[in-house]
Amino acid sequence: MLIQLNFKSGVPVYLQVVDQIKLAAASGALHVGEPLPSIRPLAEQLRVNRNTIAKAYAELESQGVIETLAGKGCFLKENCSPYRKEIRRGLLAEAVDAAVVQAHHLQVAKREFLQLAEDRFDVFEQKRIESEKKKPSCDL
Amino acid sequence: MLIQLNFKSGVPVYLQVVDQIKLAAASGALHVGEPLPSIRPLAEQLRVNRNTIAKAYAELESQGVIETLAGKGCFLKENCSPYRKEIRRGLLAEAVDAAVVQAHHLQVAKREFLQLAEDRFDVFEQKRIESEKKKPSCDL
């Protein structure tokens, strides 16, 4: 579980952890049912307080990404979004908008932006497929 | 000046302003000597307290990105070399990746994701064109 923190970005550390674990799940580095790193060791590895990781895991659980069993650990849940289609689209639009604004600021044209979006989508898709090939016993 | 704030991201608002102005400067969207929007109107446009914008400008000045001339306003200083194209593409890829990960978690398919990206890009493009008609010298 590789997590890279940026302490001077102003982004709360616990949110960085949340995003990177969601990324790990999306890219196939984590598999459904697999246990996440325990709070204490992960906190030591990242040099942050245990509460910071605990808060990240609590946020992930409230988002339905993981399941936490007190005294047992935290596990990646099946990837089923509990939201209705329109709501999901709205949530996604936020992330897309952030990328669009970034494209504006960086003066990247529409054609290049869309090509990049497709490329990155394929990259994650490919990562997930490869990762599933390696650990077929862990999937449902 | 196009600035998009995310109040739920956990990133301090004043830092979001700082980052986006630095990005606009770095990408060449803002030019040396060009005046930045005044605090009061920008605060009203972004629906935040004037203190917050003032704090962002103070931070930018302390970083040497802008200079404040009392009674005249804030202006972009020199020494802001625009990023190279590959660097810009790398910065944009981060935002795109975040959207791709979100799409995976929300179980949105590639086709729909790319369609949404194009739609949102067009929406912002339209906004930009409309705002240029009104104040051609001040907008991105």
Place this chain on the structure above:
Amino acid sequence: MLIQLNFKSGVPVYLQVVDQIKLAAASGALHVGEPLPSIRPLAEQLRVNRNTIAKAYAELESQGVIETLAGKGCFLKENCSPYRKEIRRGLLAEAVDAAVVQAHHLQVAKREFLQLAEDRFDVFEQKRIESEKKKPSCDL
């Protein structure tokens, strides 16, 4: 606003504050619409961290006892319980049970226990009435 804390009781400080403010409201020491002590001064007076008071006030707001306006302060809400009658009775039963168990442990007989309950109820009723007489302008 007289609040007495017991740091060695094992009862969380923020819950002691919650209970005593509810008591102040019940006994008439606080009136509807009246502002509660601000977080910072109260924390200094009680020699605890501001977050401890903030947590108590957040709990009181979630219970519907007070209303908090960021930047303005916290105010005692009208005393209307949002729960249905059976739920309210259940909540009250918990507090009554605690008293009954205490009576058992202290070997106080039923007759004496009920007499004490009536006495204490009257005492609080009387306090509330007297307090309302003093500050009639603050009531709704």
Place this chain on the structure above:
Amino acid sequence: MLIQLNFKSGVPVYLQVVDQIKLAAASGALHVGEPLPSIRPLAEQLRVNRNTIAKAYAELESQGVIETLAGKGCFLKENCSPYRKEIRRGLLAEAVDAAVVQAHHLQVAKREFLQLAEDRFDVFEQKRIESEKKKPSCDL
């Protein structure tokens, strides 16, 4: 041994056990040399982990209230002078006051409050009688 736990009070469970045993001893409900319930059955009865009861007994022993004879069990030590009647009434008044305050917040009238107090007292009395039939030597 009648022990009532409140898992939502925020008071550590092991301290609730400590307090109620000390109270039972102080009020004369427990007598010098009398054996306390064994850890395992008491833990099962209260639906808590055995560690929690063990911790409570360890605390009681360190306070000199009980003494543990390895392999025999835990016994109440001497020096536990029962409280005087007025003290006991004062201790009980605290619990009664908490219930009265709760009644005010839940808008329960005096008549209904006193009826509830009587009902709950009778419920516990009945529990006590039933449990005395089974184990007359061990119950309160």
Place this chain on the structure above:
DNA sequence: GTGGTCTAGACCACC
């Protein structure tokens, strides 16, 4: 000045 959030350290309950 107001309330709210993020990070941290210590302790609790459970396995």
Place this chain on the structure above:
DNA sequence: GTGGTCTAGACCACG
């Protein structure tokens, strides 16, 4: 060993 809670200090946004 596991996760969860309470208290604290520093910083943020707002008036």
